[in-house]
Amino acid sequence: DADVTQTPRNRITKTGKRIMLECSQTKGHDRMYWYRQDPGLGLRLIYYSFDVKDINKGEISDGYSVSRQAQAKFSLSLESAIPNQTALYFCATSASGSYEQYFGPGTRLTVT
Amino acid sequence: AQSVTQLGSHVSVSEGALVLLRCNYSSSVPPYLFWYVQYPNQGLQLLLKYTSAATLVKGINGFEAEFKKSETSFHLTKPSAHMSDAAEYFCAVSDPLGGGGNKLTFGTGTQLKVEL
Numbered sequence: 001d002a003d004v005t006q007t008p009r010n011r012i013t014k015t016g017k018r019i020m021l022e023c024s025q026t027k028g029h030d031r032m033y034w035y036r037q038d039p040g041l042g043l044r045l046i047y048y049s050f051d052v053k054d055i056n057k058g059e060i061s062d063g064y065s066v067s068r069q070a071q072a073k074f075s076l077s078l079e080s081a082i083p084n085q086t087a088l089y090f091c092a093t094s095a096s097g098s099y100e101q102y103f104g105p106g107t108r109l110t111v112t
Numbered sequence: 113a114q115s116v117t118q119l120g121s122h123v124s125v126s127e128g129a130l131v132l133l134r135c136n137y138s139s140s141v142p143p144y145l146f147w148y149v150q151y152p153n154q155g156l157q158l159l160l161k162y163t164s165a166a167t168l169v170k171g172i173n174g175f176e177a178e179f180k181k182s183e184t185s186f187h188l189t190k191p192s193a194h195m196s197d198a199a200e201y202f203c204a205v206s207d208p209l210g211g212g213g214n215k216l217t218f219g220t221g222t223q224l225k226v227e228l
Contacts, residue, residue, distance in 0.1 A: 004155070031214055033215075035218075040121065040220055040221075041220060042202060042218040042219055042220040042221050043156075043202065043218040044218075045215060048215065058215075090155055090156070092156075094214050096214075097214075098214065099144050099146070099161075099163075099206040099214050099216060100146070100158060100161060101158075101214075101216060102158075103148075103155035103156040103157070104155050105153075105154060105155045106153075106154075106155050
């Protein structure tokens with residue numbers, strides 16, 4: 001079984017809809033991250049969490065929110081989706097004190 | 113703030129030829145450096161990492177990278193390309209002072225194409 005899972009893997013939604021992307025991990029890591037990937041732009045950090053009580057904004061947090069429901073679960077929400085949020089979204093985890101990050105398979109989101 | 117530059121968004125090589133993917137970082141203090149690979153429809157997988165030990169780092173699938181402080185570079189190489197190496201490769205840099213939650217800053221990626 002995969003260590004970092006993301007659901008759904010693909011999603012098409014309409015402008016203005018609320019959508020949640022979910023991430024779960026079995027690696028026992030404290031730290032979790034949400035990135036978006038756009039062609040030619042690499043990966044950009046949306047939010048990151050040190051633990052359940054510690055959530056921090058990344059470089060592109062506007063229009064997004066997150067929830068760390070448990071050590072193993074970190075969800076990303078788009079309160080009112082817009083077309084320029086169409087992207088590939090990745091969840092990642094790392095152990096406290098380590099820079100090595102482990103990635104989920106990604107969620108491809110299309111906002112029409 | 114840390115930054116990383118990958119020269120060449122697309123690189124094409126023949127099967128059996130040398131692979132060279134370039135990565136330069138900007139930092140006044142040597143950071144930790146990483147190369148990740150992304151195969152189609154998959155997440156990122158760690159290829160190798162530099163964490164201030166040996167400057168020549170060997171990774172999976174025959175890849176290696178050399179940390180050169182004087183050139184602020186961490187180029188990825190493989191002596192002989194294989195068709196299965198076709199993927200997108202990302203260089204990433206950490207904050208060496210440890211602040212910011214172990215964040216990584218990623219380059220914009222290099223798409224490697226391997227031709228027969």
